[in-house]
């Protein structure tokens with residue numbers, strides 16, 4: 001290894017590769033700048049732009065509403081983090097119930113099918129209303145009445161059904177030969193599911209899962225319909241008093257800031273798994 | 283780079299090829315030249331770099347040094363259109379890599395139709411003709427997962443041959459075949475060679491190599507230790523390593 005140094009030919013090839021790379025970087029940069037300049041110019045040249053600026057891009061209103069929105073967004077984050085954990089667990093259980101074969105589990109299987117069919121058909125905001133206003137009215141002993149609690153429950157119910165289907169499609173995309181080799185080793189169907197199929201399925205569904213979680217982050221704003229004073233409700237309050245919509249954009253910026261790190265984390269995770277598994281394959 | 287020395291008569295020539303994955307050097311100073319109509323067999327123990335060499339020849343790997351020329355032209359130049367080169371080179375992978383969502387026939391006609399612009403009817407006629415030569419005509423409309431390993435292997439071979447490539451790269455094509463089928467594939471490969479296709483074959487099947495090869499290369503730890511006509515390699519190898527390897531893989535006489 002140490003006695004090798006690249007030949008003249010190889011050095012020349014590296015120079016060519018570098019030139020080709022530089023060229024594609026230049027093309028990418030030029031095209032990007034061009035597209036954004038044209039789009040930006042198109043927007044700012046529109047006739048309503050000054051009025052739009054007054055209503056939506058007022059710097060002073062952004063500054064005034066920022067502290068309140070900042071405080072309120074923690075409620076969204078809290079709701080998201082709590083709901084996420086329960087959704088992952090429930091969704092996985094539902095998905096596993098749906099792919100089970102055991103005769104004993106038939107009632108469970110049927111319930112899982114009915115659950116996903118019914119819940120996915122209901123608009124999430126309806127679930128939020130029903131939970132936040134209906135459940136406390138039942139006066140159930142020992143359960144909290146706070147709208148925050150019930151809005152979170154509504155999100156968990158709704159998203160478990162979606163995420164369960166994502167998990168199930170991942171489980172079903174694992175090649176049957178994987179089931180066969182696990183069962184040939186003497187693993188039970190449950191063990192094969194837990195140790196062989198689900199780990200492979202989870203990797204495959206990371207991107208669609210991320211999709212659902214980004215969507216969940218945004219849907220925490222639906223809690224405002226249940227009277228939870230989270231970020232959207234706060235900015236709506238501000239807008240109505242001050243007749244300026246800038247706080248909505250502030251909230252939007254916060255939501256974007258929440259989703260971007262999640263997206264990058266998932267990209268990084270999937271890239272790492274691919275590198276580990278594909279090295280030396282083919 | 284155009285002044286690279288290439289052997290004008292060779293269809294494929296490799297010189298000083300080096301390939302490493304990180305710190306691990308997998309191919310080291312490999313040189314090889316393949317004349318038209320030749321069948322070159324690469325032998326050597328598992329992990330010696332046979333598959334990697336074939337992948338380099340098909341430009342699937344970025345090489346670290348050396349020159350690969352095909353038909354008198356350097357193809358290891360980054361400016362070369364890899365697709366144009368590959369459209370003249372067929373490859374069969376060790377793991378077949380058939381497309382599971384297509385029937386065997388559609389696997390075989392994909393490249394002729396989409397890359398070479400052959401009409402559907404013509405592509406299917408040629409594919410069916412080849413499939414029946416390989417005893418696969420009744421499997422043409424099945425999906426690959428319904429086939430046995432040996433059948434998939436032959437289907438992969440047909441897929442590679444459908445475009446009538448100038449050069450065929452075959453990776454362990456007899457690995458999943460029973461002895462009867464090895465003989466069959468062997469005769470097809472020989473007929474294909476006689477018809478003018480040049481081949482580079484990585485194989486564990488020494489009898490196959492002895493029968494079909496015009497030249498045998500013994501790879502050891504990423505280097506070609508010895509190469510020559512099969513008669514010479516198998517009966518009077520020069521290198522001690524080759525002798526050891528052959529003693530292990532050849533049935534005692």
Ligand SMILES: Nc1ncnc2c1ncn2[C@@H]1O[C@H](COP(=O)(O)OP(=O)(O)O)[C@@H](O)[C@H]1O
Nearest residue numbers: 279280281303308327328329330331332333334
């Ligand atoms: N993508 C890769 N990353 C790291 N090492 C690899 C990779 N592909 C192959 N190798 C290593 O290169 C060596 C040669 O592999 P290969 O060409 O497949 O051998 P053969 O086909 O002769 O059995 C092996 O030691 C293998 O571990």
Ligand SMILES: [Mg+2]
Nearest residue numbers: 332333376453
């Ligand atoms: Mg190999």
